[in-house]
Amino acid sequence: MPLQPTSLRNLHLLLRGTPRFVQNQFHTQWQIQSRSQSTASSVNPIEVSHFNALASSWWDPHGSSRLLHLMNPLRHDFIRSCHASQPTPPGSNLRFLDIGCGGGIFAESAARLPSTASVTAVDPSPEVLAVAKAHARRDPALQGKLTYLNTSIEGLPRPRGPDEQYDVLSLFEVIEHITHPADFLDACAQFVKPGGWIVMSTIARTWTSWLTTKVVAEDVVGIVPKGTHDWEKYINEEELRGYFLRERGWNSPRVMGVVYVPGLGWTRVKGSEKVGNYFFGIRKDE
Amino acid sequence: MKIPSTSLSTRQLGGYVCSGCTRQLRRQRRSYATSTVNPDLYDVVCVGGGPAGLSLLAALRSQPATANLKIALVESQRLDATRNFQLPPTQFSNRCSSLTPSSVRFLEQVGAWQHVDQKRVQSYEEMQVWDGVTGARIEFDWPAEKRGQTIAYMNENLNLTSGLLKRIDELGGVEVLDGQKVEDIALGSETEDFDLSSWPVVSLSGGRKLAARLLVGADGANSPVRAFAGIGSRGWDYERHGVVATLQMEGPGWGGESKIAYQRFLPTGPVAMLPLPGDYSTLVWSTTPALAAHLKTLSPKDFIAMVNAAFRLSPVDLAYMHTQSDGQADELAWRSQHTNFDQHRIPQQVIGVQEGSIASFPLKLRHADTYIGERVALVGDAAHTIHPLAGQGLNQGQGDVESLANTIQYAVTHGQDIGVRMSLEPYNAERYAANNMLLGVVDKLHKLYAVESGPIVPLRSIGLRAVNALGPVKQFFMDQAAGTGVKIL
Ligand SMILES: Cc1cc2nc3c(=O)[nH]c(=O)nc-3n(C[C@H](O)[C@H](O)[C@H](O)COP(=O)(O)OP(=O)(O)OC[C@H]3O[C@@H](n4cnc5c(N)ncnc54)[C@H](O)[C@@H]3O)c2cc1C
Numbered sequence: 001m002p003l004q005p006t007s008l009r010n011l012h013l014l015l016r017g018t019p020r021f022v023q024n025q026f027h028t029q030w031q032i033q034s035r036s037q038s039t040a041s042s043v044n045p046i047e048v049s050h051f052n053a054l055a056s057s058w059w060d061p062h063g064s065s066r067l068l069h070l071m072n073p074l075r076h077d078f079i080r081s082c083h084a085s086q087p088t089p090p091g092s093n094l095r096f097l098d099i100g101c102g103g104g105i106f107a108e109s110a111a112r113l114p115s116t117a118s119v120t121a122v123d124p125s126p127e128v129l130a131v132a133k134a135h136a137r138r139d140p141a142l143q144g145k146l147t148y149l150n151t152s153i154e155g156l157p158r159p160r161g162p163d164e165q166y167d168v169l170s171l172f173e174v175i176e177h178i179t180h181p182a183d184f185l186d187a188c189a190q191f192v193k194p195g196g197w198i199v200m201s202t203i204a205r206t207w208t209s210w211l212t213t214k215v216v217a218e219d220v221v222g223i224v225p226k227g228t229h230d231w232e233k234y235i236n237e238e239e240l241r242g243y244f245l246r247e248r249g250w251n252s253p254r255v256m257g258v259v260y261v262p263g264l265g266w267t268r269v270k271g272s273e274k275v276g277n278y279f280f281g282i283r284k285d286e
Numbered sequence: 287m288k289i290p291s292t293s294l295s296t297r298q299l300g301g302y303v304c305s306g307c308t309r310q311l312r313r314q315r316r317s318y319a320t321s322t323v324n325p326d327l328y329d330v331v332c333v334g335g336g337p338a339g340l341s342l343l344a345a346l347r348s349q350p351a352t353a354n355l356k357i358a359l360v361e362s363q364r365l366d367a368t369r370n371f372q373l374p375p376t377q378f379s380n381r382c383s384s385l386t387p388s389s390v391r392f393l394e395q396v397g398a399w400q401h402v403d404q405k406r407v408q409s410y411e412e413m414q415v416w417d418g419v420t421g422a423r424i425e426f427d428w429p430a431e432k433r434g435q436t437i438a439y440m441n442e443n444l445n446l447t448s449g450l451l452k453r454i455d456e457l458g459g460v461e462v463l464d465g466q467k468v469e470d471i472a473l474g475s476e477t478e479d480f481d482l483s484s485w486p487v488v489s490l491s492g493g494r495k496l497a498a499r500l501l502v503g504a505d506g507a508n509s510p511v512r513a514f515a516g517i518g519s520r521g522w523d524y525e526r527h528g529v530v531a532t533l534q535m536e537g538p539g540w541g542g543e544s545k546i547a548y549q550r551f552l553p554t555g556p557v558a559m560l561p562l563p564g565d566y567s568t569l570v571w572s573t574t575p576a577l578a579a580h581l582k583t584l585s586p587k588d589f590i591a592m593v594n595a596a597f598r599l600s601p602v603d604l605a606y607m608h609t610q611s612d613g614q615a616d617e618l619a620w621r622s623q624h625t626n627f628d629q630h631r632i633p634q635q636v637i638g639v640q641e642g643s644i645a646s647f648p649l650k651l652r653h654a655d656t657y658i659g660e661r662v663a664l665v666g667d668a669a670h671t672i673h674p675l676a677g678q679g680l681n682q683g684q685g686d687v688e689s690l691a692n693t694i695q696y697a698v699t700h701g702q703d704i705g706v707r708m709s710l711e712p713y714n715a716e717r718y719a720a721n722n723m724l725l726g727v728v729d730k731l732h733k734l735y736a737v738e739s740g741p742i743v744p745l746r747s748i749g750l751r752a753v754n755a756l757g758p759v760k761q762f763f764m765d766q767a768a769g770t771g772v773k774i775l
Contacts, residue, residue: 061708069708073700109701114354116701137481139499139703140327 058103058131072105078256078279079168082197085252090167093117097166097191099153100174104132111146122149122156153187165193171200185248195286201279245282252283325474325487325497328358332502333468333511335361337443338666338683339504340450345396345691347457351699358461358496360488365464371448378532380643382568384438384560384677389684402449408563409436410545414631418552418601440560440568466490471514486661500705501662507652509668515659521652526555527578528674529571529646534638538565540630548633550597556675557596559633569593570674577608578646588614589644590636597632599625649673651729653722658714661705663690670721676728682721689716
């Protein structure tokens, strides 16, 4: 499913309604980021300690991560739909890089798929990663296919060629914790194979605001003169995609909205990205 | 790599349990000399090779997504007799079940029905159900387009399990460990490489140990797997036995090609006569243990008379004949002269009973508290045992198996560990309430008709003049017979 016009309308409203807020937010973050560029990590330390506290209940099917467990199958459905949209869908032997893997819910599941060659999963929290590693020992089939690394993306060695790049880079329930998304996208790009995908989602209902306030606004706000009253003409779907994706070497954005319905579980609802949770995928130019 | 003799082809190892792990474990076996035999790892270990267990394995092996799972079947009986099941067309095994069209559709889908000897299967298109006390009948007003359609298929359980085994053999890849009893099930342990502390390890009488990612209990009403999982099972005994026998009739039935199933509700329980191919029928007579024992002592001639009487005489006459130690044939001949009945609404006369086919089984209702545990799933009679009056026990098991196979398929295609409770939840959610409702309705049917006198009988005969007014009950029979589900409320 391509970007829905509805979300763009939201974006439009948001930009028109709070342009100053959006700009200010980015300026501040940008400054912080540039000041600490040398030791820069995309990771916010407060977030890390928050996840440490969650670690023990990560794999409790009735614990606080239940919704994530229930959502996990949809991540695979979404990735499959991304792959199916390619002119020639990829076969097997896929390499995954899972950023912010947490207890490993997605990483384990991706490693179990027969079409997966390997999964590298990273998380900056040592406690959470210890939980992930201990849990993976329960499934002998994961051995050799799943590697956990206690690092952020910045700590990963740069791939030296397409062989070391990944077919799928996943960012599940991570983006809202990233301080500077546009740079982050650029950082991710080095790890993605030409023709590979970044897939992401959020459960925190902030996807719209992330896309609108961060990724797009950063770019668009930067190029659109302040105070212009011509937003309507300027921001249409085509141009948006054209700018913030094409300029950065990405194409084929896809969105899937899902809603949690008690008693039914996670269900895909067309147009629900307006109100609910999203999956978002973009493909790196070949 | 050398594949252990007990495990399967390399293709098999392409399942969840990677060849590396197998190698790893075998290496360990050498280095940790202190520990006892290390278990072999399997994705699915199914205990029980009855209709439920075999259907599950056929389903898993026939679906592409689950075909690479590493699977073992443990069955205490030798399966050769089942595999080579063969009888002349004039003989039938006494354990027969009616299969609903939806069970047959499922069996076709997994490619097993094609291996079931169709000459030994009998469909029926009509049902006659009536109350032995009041004579009231349930009139089945099948919608025009349903009339004449198959309500269910009578089939010997052995013809089914034999077909399933042939299908499993054809597909290959299931490690069949038959003639081996489960001696012990315990949780695995933690080693340097793996943590198998959540994996059930099944020890067999032959000495093998199998660690199961998912342990399936298809091991019947006294399920050792259920006991291992600590899953309680509630219910009661009906104080009834089901007497079964293979009967020869005076002809192929009143409908000719179109066959009829008969069931009469007697105060002691329902007696059912279900058509088999040709001039044969199978009997399921639910009655008190004492009367069941009495029936089994009779000569063939008197047994036949009792069966004919059960569909013709009043419960009072029948009760009297149960007090006779012999001579029922003469008694029936005499009493028949004084009883009117509509020939065409009752089965034809029984003229023979197959030698050695009279047997009886205690009837009970049991329902497990849940069908799933961590790395455990129960299917078929291990999960629930139902009164046979609606012919649903085996069909419920087929419904379980179809649901569990779908659940496993979903888990595999989404990278879930198929054993964990989270992955199994959809199976429990889909089947538990449905089975529970069916168990309850069938139980109430039994109780409704198992009262001989007192306030409920007149009620049964008028209001329920019966039973026609009992819309839900009738609907139940129609829906269940047609396998269209539990739409009974
Ligand atoms: C009189 C009567 C009439 C019936 N009529 C009908 C009917 O018309 N329609 C219908 O749908 N159903 C009917 N049923 C019910 C039907 O027969 C059962 O529901 C069905 O056989 C259950 O199948 P299952 O595979 O779950 O269990 P089972 O057939 O009981 O199979 C369990 C298997 O597990 C094996 N096993 C058990 N313990 C161990 C162990 N420790 N180690 C290894 N193996 C083990 C056993 O050897 C057995 O092969 C009837 C039942 C009765 C009693």
